[in-house]
Amino acid sequence: MSTDIDGLTDGLPGGLPGNFPDSGALERLANEFFKALPGEMPSPVFSPNLEDHPRAQKMLGIIQQEFGDGQSLSNSHSHQDFNLDEPQTSLPDPHFTDGHVPPSVAGVGVSPGSSARLPYSGASPSLPSYYFLNENFGEKQHIPGAANFLPHSYSPFSLSNIHVGNDRDQLGRAVQSPIGRIPFDVNRVRSDFPVFRERVNGKPLIWFDNAATTQKPKQVIDRITYFYEHENSNIHRAAHELAARATDAYEAAREKVRAFVNAGSVNEIVFVRGTTEAINLVAKTWGDQNLHAGDEIIVSHLEHHANIVPWKQLADRKGLVLRVIPVDDDGQILLGAYAGLLNPKTKLVSFTQVSNALGTVTPAKQIIEMAHAAGAKVLLDGAQSVSHLRTDVTALNCDWFVFSGHKVFGPTGIGALYGKEDILNATQPWQGGGNMIVDVTFEHIQYHNAPSRFEAGTGNIADAVGLGAALDYVNRLGIENIHQYEHFLLEYATGLMKNVPGLRLIGTAKEKASVLSFVLDGYKTEEVGAALNKEGIAVRSGHHCAQPILRRFGLETTVRPSLAFYNTCEEVDVLVGTLHRLSGQRR
Structure with missing residues (x-):
């Protein structure tokens, strides 16, 4: 040289x-x-091609020798056996890639090296640990102290830095896609969402209202526009070209939903307006047809009103008994109490996979297995889980699964009901009209099998196509990638929010999705919401259509920030900084 x-x-x-x-x-x-x-x-040392670069491997060896061996998170939490006497109730669930939900810093679930106890600094702190996300998703290699090897100006989890590419000279991180080496670049992802160019009260929009509805990527918006510009027609019953295009697009969307939830057949996917309509459909068809006076329905204390009201209406009308699974002080399902509710009169268990008010992830597989052992059918509400967790209705073995498109980056007014095909075909139709009949006379009506028997009239064709595009988008990012990124963001936000004086987090289950309900001493929840709005931060303030669970904690309302994969640590910092200011001004 x-x-x-x-x-x-x-x-x-x-x-x-x-x-x-x-x-x-x-x-x-x-x-x-x-x-x-x-x-x-060389490429940046901390690149997704780490294992391919001997110089990087040598550096990692030095780090590990100096600071101790790397620790795999997947080995730090042993899988629990199913035990009704176990007080920790959120048990491992097979629809997660590695068989369990990574614990959050809420409640008792403190992850190794988490930032939970870091004080708020007004900016993304340099964390004491650095996580390397590998392509197996279930593992994070934890290298203590590795952050010390980064440039002083670089904050490992400052989201402007989460990028890997030849066009930027930085030590970035990438979450690997299941298909090839596609980096999860939060800035690039955000560029897909036109709404983030909006300003509110002169400030950049910070959308922390994702549990109410998610924002829509340009790919979804463009797909709906394309439908109306090139494919718009009614479906199934015409011989012309646009009808064929519209029918193909609509049925292709049904197949995308089927694949996304891992159903066995497209005949098990019914398009509806959303989760609420799907639950009402089951209550007013199967429930009305099969439940009789004295039969019992079990729901949990965590439920959204949409999974309470239809069953209460049915119970009042038919003399049924509605029973409720209690939760502990962290907002976790008490499986032992649930076991005590099950009996030969139990005909239906209907519960949420993720609480919209608390973020609790319920032990869905265990609840379903216990219900089936008692001879009951199960409806699983996936409205809050579908955008965060891998959905596998075959593995879960639920009888129905319901979700809304607008919760998973798709349009409003469209959703899906999955139902086992034999159950759907044995269930009476809900509404009558066109598209759901084989033959009609004034003396006799013959209905189609599912799904057509439940899709009377002209459906929401364009938005079904838009839902298909939203699922394509999520699949391209990878639901496991989304889950890991959001889990980190939840830990980051939880740790900082715990240090705000006078702030009380509501819902501290060991396993949580991206919901951070809280109350702040000295303020009404609507006052907090209004103060956050002045900073451009959108949160939900109210009872979240989940009054029973809030009253379980002695409250009528909370403030509810809720996270998605396009949120960043910088946005969390703005939220927490505003809460610190409000706390300091507390009356």
Whole structure:
């Protein structure tokens, strides 16, 4: 090498021998050294191709030797056996990639190296640990102290830095896609959402109201526009070209839903307006047809009104008994109490997979298995889980699964009901009209099998197509990638919010999705919501259509920030900074 490496030490304080230079000088020296290597400038050391680069491997070896071996999170939480006497009730669930939900810092679930106890600093802090996300998703290699090797200006989880690419000279991180090495770049993801160019009260929009509805990527908006510009027609019953295009697009969307929830057949997917309509459909068809006076329905204390009101109406009308699974002080389902409710009169169990008010992830597989052992059918409300967790109705073995498109980055006014095909075909139709009949006379009506028997009239064709586009978008990012990123963001926000004086988090289950309900001493929840809105922050303030569970905690309302994969640590910092200011001004 012709470059005079000795000359690179000129000007360093003390020189190399004797008086050792400071870290900044060494950093400059290292940079100059690598520039001097002809044609060998490596990719960033912390790149998704880590295992392919011997120099990076050597560096990791030094780090591990200096600070201890890496620790795999997947080994730090042993899988629990199913035990009704176990007080920790949120048990491992097979629809997660590695068989369990990574614990949050809420409640008792403190992850190794989490930022839970870091004080608010007004900016994204440099964390004491650094997580390497590998392509197996279920593992995070935890390298204690690795953040110390990053440039001083680099905050490992400052979301402007989560990027890997040749066009930016930085030590970024990427979550691997199941299909190839596609980085999860939060800034690039955000650029897909036109709404984030909006300003509210002169401030950039911060959308923390994702549990109410999610924002829509340009891909979904463009797909709906394309439908109306090139495919708009009614479906199934015409011979012309646009009818064929519209029918193909509509039925293709049904197949995308089927694949997304892992149903066995497209005949098990019914398009509805959303979760609320889907639950009402089951209550007013199967429930009315099969439940009789004295039969019992079980719901949980966590439920949204949409999973309470239809069953209460049915119970009042038919003399049924509605029973409720209690929760503990962290908002976790008490499986032992649930077991005590099950009996030969139990005909239906209907519960949420993720609480919209608390974020609790319920032990869905266990609840379903116990219900089936008692001879009951099960409806699983996936409105809040579908955008955060892998959905596998075959593995869960629920009888019905329901969700709304607008909760998973799709349009409003469209959703899906999954139902086992034999149950759907044995169930009476809900509404009558066109599209759901085989033959009609004034004396006799013959109905189609599912799904057509439950889709009377002209459906929401364009928005079904838009829902298909939203699921395509989620699949491209990878639901496991989304889950891991959102889990980190939840830990980050929870840790900072716990340090706000006078703030009380409501719902501290060990396993949570991205919901952070709270109350703040000295303020009404609507006052907090209004103050946040002045900073451009959108949160929900109220009872969240879940009054029973809030009253379980002695409350009528909470403030509810809720997170999605397009949110960032910087946005969390703005939220927490505003809460600190309000706390300091507390009356």
